[in-house]
Amino acid sequence: MKKFKLILGSITFSVLLIACAKDEVTETTVDACGDENYTYDDNVASIINENCTACHTTGGTFPSLTTFSEVEANLSRVKARAITDKTMPPSEALSDEDIKILNCWIEQGNQE
Numbered sequence: 001m002k003k004f005k006l007i008l009g010s011i012t013f014s015v016l017l018i019a020c021a022k023d024e025v026t027e028t029t030v031d032a033c034g035d036e037n038y039t040y041d042d043n044v045a046s047i048i049n050e051n052c053t054a055c056h057t058t059g060g061t062f063p064s065l066t067t068f069s070e071v072e073a074n075l076s077r078v079k080a081r082a083i084t085d086k087t088m089p090p091s092e093a094l095s096d097e098d099i100k101i102l103n104c105w106i107e108q109g110n111q112e
Contacts, residue, residue, distance in 0.1 A: 033104035039111045040068045047098045051082075051089045068112050079106060 038044070048065055056065040063074045071078060081088040083099050094102070105111075 032100055038105040038108055043101050044105050072110060
C-alpha cells in the first residue's frame with residue numbers, strides 16, 4: 001500500500017509540474033506580443049499560405065485552410081498541430097517567430 005501511495009504521489013506531482021510549466025509558456029508568449037496588433041490579413045495569412053495550403057486546400061487534405069473562415073473554423077486543430085505538438089507542417093515545424101505570431105493572433109482574439 002505504501003508503494004502505491006508513493007507512486008500515486010509521484011504521478012500527481014509530475015502532472016502538476018507539467019501543468020505549471022505549460023502555463024509559464026503561455027504567459028511568456030502573451031508578454032512577447034507587446035503592443036503589436038496581430039491580424040489574419042497582415043500577419044497570419046502569409047504563414048498559412050507558405051506552410052499549409054500546399055496540402056490543406058479545397059479538394060486536398062482535410063481541413064481546407066485557404067480562407068480566414070476556414071482557418072478560424074479549425075483554429076483548435078491548427079493550434080494543437082502547428083503550435084503545441086509541432087507536427088504540422090510535416091516537413092518542418094514552424095519557426096519560433098511564426099509560432100509567436102500565431103499565438104499572439106489567437107490570444108488577441110484571432111481578428112481578420
